Amino acid sequence: MSNAHSPVAHHFYTVEQQKDSATIGMWLFLATEILLFGALFTAYAVYRYRFPDAFMVASSRMDWKMGGLNTLFLIISSVTMVFAVSSAEKGRRGGLLGFLAATGFFGTLFLVVKYFEYMHHYHDRDVPGLNFHWTGAPELANGAQMFFFLYFFMTGLHALHMLVGLGLLIWIFITAYQGKYSPEYYNPVEMFGLYWHFVDLVWIFLFPLLYLLGAHLPPGGGGHH
């Protein structure tokens, strides 16, 4: 499509127009993502309204320390992403590569922690559809299963977005290494930054809504074990 020597694709007039188009296009995409996750948050709210106690008890089986650690990882990766974009804007390729690597590092740490969490839940037989087994109060069983289903579905979808993000990040890293970006043209870096921050944003809501509902309960909180 684009002329090999010019960063402006043939159907645009100016760099500015192309950049604006990309920004709005990206935000429209994020709007679809907001509605996508929003539908799940609505489902979450409905079932939490229906099973308030079961959600609280089931949530106390989450390890909030892991979730909190992951929250920090994502926030840090967001900050490094901001610095990556501003390095690209200033044409500092070394800075761009370094901050992208840092972003990827913390993103990967997030997924590693997530993996251990999932394994832990698997051993505790918390996974609906696979091995869910509720040993707590029987009247909470349905609500707890619903909680865990939503937990796995929402965090799973979020983790999928993280994986896609890391894939994109590798691509951005390689192209940055090849020197494709300049202060005139760094749209892909900036657009990827928006995506990455959005993934962070989702987690900021997932963390309190999934991990902390039962944090004020006494230890053991009525769950099994």
Next chain:
Amino acid sequence: MAHETTHETIHETTRPAGHPANGSDHAHHSISATTCLMVFAALVIGTVATVWTASMDLGALNTPVALAIAIGKATLIILYFMHVLYSKWLTRTVVISSFFFLIIMFGLTFADYFTREKTREIPSLYSSDPILKQQ
């Protein structure tokens, strides 16, 4: 749609309509390192505050407090990290309308759930008394 425009107008308009030439578009986008680190600090404090408030029993207030903090953190990210504070009105409109329609989805769905119990109180609909049911 004729091409009989005068020279002045051509000069004025040979840029895409969606693209004012004299906007403040070139104001640089990225935020300063100081601002960025301040936002970072706020986000970390917010996370700690989330955990801290969740560990207390605030009764019905636990979730509203947690959500308020989360919304605050999200707003910081959107405004600063995602540059919406420095963006054009169109971007802002997209952001606002996506949340607006999300609120519609929440609001009208819960218009149902919050009033279902009340519906069950209408005797003619749910009463086991066949005479009342007929009415």
Next chain:
Amino acid sequence: MIEENVSLPRIHYLNSHYGWKSWLFTTDHKRIGLLYMISITLMFFLGGFFALLIRLELLTPQADMFNADTYNKFFTLHGVILIFFFLVPSIPGTLGNFLIPLMIGAKDVAFPKLNLLSWYIFVIGSLFTLWVVAVGGIDTGWTFYTPYSTTFANTHVIAATLGVFFTGFSSILTGLNFIVTIHKMRAPGLTWFRLPLFIWSLYATSIIQVLATPVLGITMVLIAVERFAKVGIFDPALGGDPVLFQHMFWFYSHPAVYIMILPSLGVVSELISAFTWKRVFGYKFVAISSLMIAIFSFIVWGHHMYVSSMSIYAGMLFSILSYLVAVPSAVKVFNWTATLYKGSVSYDTPMLYALGFIGLFTIGGLTGLFLASMGLDRHLHDTYFVIAHFHLIMVGGAVMGYFGGLHYWWPKMFGRMYPEWWGRLSALIVFVGFNLSFFPQFIIGYLGMPRRYHVYAPEFQVLNVMSTAGSSILGVGYLLPLVYLIWSLRYGKVAANPWKAKGLEWETASPPPPENFLEQPIVTEEAYNYPTRPAHSPRHAGKLTGGLAQPAGATGKGREAEVV
């Protein structure tokens, strides 16, 4: 209406490159529009075939050809294919892709590669659906209601939901592309209130596509996961709430009705203007009403759920909100009608479709108000009255608009005219066949015949026979254009702007060059700059020189480009 001395341009988008690669890897919005046209035409006739099978079975009250299970599969496939794989992508994918850049004076849409990608995603979704057809179908109804779809149905639900998920994704990308294109790619001087109304309506459509479709997508995934993993998000036995599925489904699927009808509303605005040779009366109101319809469409979904055990209070709210949609819809109908007044109306094929559209859309909309009232809906819910109502909107409305637009822009797309006599004949056949198909259904629905049954009470037979007869006529009306439009590609009379219509898309050659315009167009007037009061309709006199003539004292110059 006959143009003299018109010849095809030497180089245009159809002959600039050859070979299958130049089509399957094209990023030209015009070619992508044609790719869409071919794919949705296939889906249209496939879905129409199932409709004929349904009508054939309903010729007699007892089961003759199919048992209940087969019948269930036929109406499900009819709905799934025609809604998700024909109506939703129909006008945006074909006419929208082809015309938006032409109408706004751009070289292409904002993201040409994304545009091609969205066609491929649509094809992937279609393949899922065709696979479902091939291996035994699906019987849940196009609405996939839970818990039947998740727990009890033993047909190919997962594949069908994934197909819908994919085509939804394609729809999102198309909408996203159009919004950015309309905002950022307009030619110099083309301000918002100079835009053709077709652009306004597609803009409104795109908003719905972008904001509503993701909810459908995730709902489809939830169904697939629930079936696959046997978890119970919508299963009442496990604490799930099937009504939540309906909320999520209709949050998309009610606005989706407007994804289907809004583009047609835009096409009809163009047709009414071109064939009365007048500016659309109340242009701004018609433009804004498209946006109002898009916004209102999001707040009315509960009117599908009055008898679903949803709260009565929510029902009342939804009922009141539903009436709001009537306002902008009526604005359009009244303004079109007012445009006809003292216009130099000509009854070419596209105009016949447009006039048919206005009548059917009005009746379809008004019967929608019956259904939006909770008390009446208790009686009419899930009867043929509902079937007739939404077919008036979707077939009498959306499909008629699509056909009208197809005929109107056919010479623009291919540089050749379809045979006008055959065109008018088929428009009349479609109108007659349509009315004979669906008006009896209002009556049998009102009398109490429920939808989705293959057997019925004998007293309904006369009306059902009428309906089946009508649908056969309708089938003929749809097959005729397939034949003569293909015929015209080779043998049609060469034409450039046979309507002498205004609008930027008619300023360039027909078919357009690959880059649309040889030089950057600069816009100084609104789209419908017709002479206010033609003494003798110049178009009929054939004296007008191209599309460039100006009415005396035409204004419109000097308006600054509005800041976006």
